[in-house]
Amino acid sequence: MTNNLYPIKFTPILKDKIWGGQKLKTLLNKNSDLPNIGESWEISDVEGDTSIVSNGSLKGQSLKQLLETYKADLIGLKNYRIFKNKFPLLIKFIDAKEDLSIQLHPNDELAAKRHNSFGKTEMWYTLQADEGANLIVGFNQEMTPELYLKHLADKTLTQILNFDKVKTGDTYFIEVGRVHAIGAGVMVAEIQQTSDITYRVYDWDRVDDNGNERELHNDLAIDAFDFDMPDNFRVSYNKTENKSNEMVSCPYFTTNYLKVSETLKKENIHDSFIIYMCVDGHAEISTNGFTETINKGETILLPAAIINYEITSKNATLLEVYV
Incomplete structure (x- = not known):
C-alpha cells in the first residue's frame, strides 16, 4: 500500500476576506478572480474545506479519503493513535491588505467544551512586509482583566496593544490565550492546529458592503485570555544553509x-x-x-x-x- 504514496500537492482553497488583497496572486502565483484574497488554505482537514490532491495517481482524492485509506502510513503511528482520521495541522498563506481583527484563540480544553474542536496554537513566518508594517502581539504593559475590559469599553484597546514592526523572515509563536492580529501590508505563512475557532474582540469599527459590523465574541473571549503570558513570542533561529x-x-x-x-x-x-x-x-x-x-x-x-x-x-x- 505504501508504494502508492509520493510527495503530495493539494489544490489551494482560496478565501475572499474583507481585509484581503492581491499579493497571494501577484507574489505567490495563486490563480483566482477573487477581489480580496485573504487566505490560501494549503493543507486543510477543516469540515467543509477539505484539501483535494492535485498531482500524481491520487489526484482528485480528498485529504480525508487519504487518511481513511492510508492511516498511519500517511501521518505516522503516534499521530494516528491520537488523531485517527483527522489531520492535525492547518497550513495557510495569509495576505493582509488591511489590519485583521484583534483576536485570540481558546485552548484545547475550552475549544473542546464549547465547540467540539481543537484549540488553535499557531505560528507566523513573514514572507513579505510593506515599509512600516506591524504585527500586533500581546499587550504593551502588564494586564489585568479589569484594565482590559475598561479599555474595551472605552474603545481605547489599541493603546494597550503591542505593535511590532516586522520584516521578511520575522517569526512569531502565538500561543492560545494571547491577543494578536496581522497588520496591514503583511504576508505570512501560518502553521496551526486544525481549528477554525477565533474570538474576535475588536474589528476597527469597519462595516461590510451592507453597513453591518462583523460579529464580536467578547463574552467568550474573556475566559480564553491568558493575561499573565511572558513577552516571549518573537522567535530567534539560525539560518545555517543545507541544515534543518x-x-x-x-x-x-x-x-x-x-x-x-x-x-x-x-x-x-x-x-x-x-x-x-x-x-x-x-x-x-x-x-x-x-x-x-x-x-x-x-x-x-x-x-x-x-x-x-x-x-x-x-x-x-x-x-x-x-x-
Whole structure:
C-alpha cells in the first residue's frame, strides 16, 4: 500500500476576506478572480474545506479519503493513535491588505467544551512586509482583566496593544490565550492546529458592503485570555544553509528553517508526515523514482511512510513542518 504514496500537492482553497488583497496572486502565483484574497488554505482537514490532491495517481482524492485509506502510513503511528482520521495541522498563506481583527484563540480544553474542536496554537513566518508594517502581539504593559475590559469599553484597546514592526523572515509563536492580529501590508505563512475557532474582540469599527459590523465574541473571549503570558513570542533561529534549523517546537508541531543550495539526502526519523512550504525560490523533492517541483508559494506533503528522499535546489527557502 505504501508504494502508492509520493510527495503530495493539494489544490489551494482560496478565501475572499474583507481585509484581503492581491499579493497571494501577484507574489505567490495563486490563480483566482477573487477581489480580496485573504487566505490560501494549503493543507486543510477543516469540515467543509477539505484539501483535494492535485498531482500524481491520487489526484482528485480528498485529504480525508487519504487518511481513511492510508492511516498511519500517511501521518505516522503516534499521530494516528491520537488523531485517527483527522489531520492535525492547518497550513495557510495569509495576505493582509488591511489590519485583521484583534483576536485570540481558546485552548484545547475550552475549544473542546464549547465547540467540539481543537484549540488553535499557531505560528507566523513573514514572507513579505510593506515599509512600516506591524504585527500586533500581546499587550504593551502588564494586564489585568479589569484594565482590559475598561479599555474595551472605552474603545481605547489599541493603546494597550503591542505593535511590532516586522520584516521578511520575522517569526512569531502565538500561543492560545494571547491577543494578536496581522497588520496591514503583511504576508505570512501560518502553521496551526486544525481549528477554525477565533474570538474576535475588536474589528476597527469597519462595516461590510451592507453597513453591518462583523460579529464580536467578547463574552467568550474573556475566559480564553491568558493575561499573565511572558513577552516571549518573537522567535530567534539560525539560518545555517543545507541544515534543518529549529524555529518552533511545541506539543502541536515543530517547524524548521531550511535554506537549500545543493542536493540534500534526507531521512524521516519523526514517525510523522513532513510538510514543506516553499517561501522563496524553488526545489525538487525526489523519492522512489518520483520527483515533484515545489515553487515559491507552494506546499507539499510527504507521507510518513516515505523515509528516504532528496531535496535539490540552487537557492530555495523551505519551512519544514512535522508533528
